[in-house]
Amino acid sequence: MEGLFLPLLLMLVVAVPLIMGTRKQKRAMQQQQELQSSLNDGDRVMTTSGMYATVADASDETTIDLEIAEGVVTTWLRQAVREKIEPVVESDVDDESEDGDAAELTAADATESDSETDSERSKEGAQVAPPLEHGKK
Template sequence: MSGFLPMILILVVFLGLMSWTTRRSMKKQQNQRQELENSMTEGSRVMLTSGLYGTLTHVGEKQAIVELAPGAEVAVVKQAISKVVNPEEEEFSFADDQPSVGAEPEQAAIEGAEQPAIEASEEYQETGAQQAEKSAEYPSAGEK
C-alpha cells in the first residue's frame, strides 16, 4: 500500500499541471479574441478566415457586415474575422471610387443586342435523325 502512495501523488500532480496549463492557454486565447473584437471598428480592414480581405461597414453583437468590393457586402459571424489588418500589411490596394467591374460587360451586352445574331452555317447544323445515327454508332456502356 505504501508503494502506491508516491505513484498516486505523482499522478495527481501531473493531472493538476495539465489542467492548469490547459486553462491558462484557453484564457489566453479568449483574451486575444476579446482584444480582436474590441479593435473591430467600422472602416477597419479585416481578413476573414477564408483569406478574403474587406472593410467593416457595420459591427453588431454577433455579426458584422464586410464590404469585399464596392457594392458587394456580406454578413459574417464575428468568429469568421481572423484579424484586423494594417494597410501596410496589404500587398495590393484598391481605390473605393473605381467603377465596379460588372458595369462594363453589362453595357457591352446591351450594345451587342442591337446586332443581328449570326446564323450557324448549314454544314454545322444537324437534324435530330443525324444525331440519333451518330449516337447509335457509339452506344453507352449500359446498352448492347
C-alpha cells in the same frame, strides 16, 4: 507514505499540463473577444475562411457588415473575423544597401521580362495569381 508518493506524482504530472492548457485557451478567447469588440468601420480584417475585407458597419453586437469588393457588402457573424490587418506602410528609403553589387549580379542574370515583372510586383505591394482556366478550351 511511500505508497502514496507514486500516485500523487502521477496525478501531478497529468494535472499540470491540463491546467496550463486551460489557461492558454482562456487567454486566447479573451484576446479574440477584445478583437471583436474593438472592430470599427474602415478596419481591414481577415475572416476565418481567409477572405480579406473592410468593415462597413460594426454597430450590431452579433453581426458585422464586411465590404469584400467595391460596392459589395455582406453580413457575417463577428466570430468569423479572425484578425485585424494593419495597413502596409511604404518606406521612402531605397532598399539598396552596401551589397548592391550582389543585387546587380542577380539582376544581370535574370531576363529582362522577369525583372520587369519583379519591379511591377514590388510597386503593387501584393502578388496576384492569374485566374484559373478550369479546363476550358
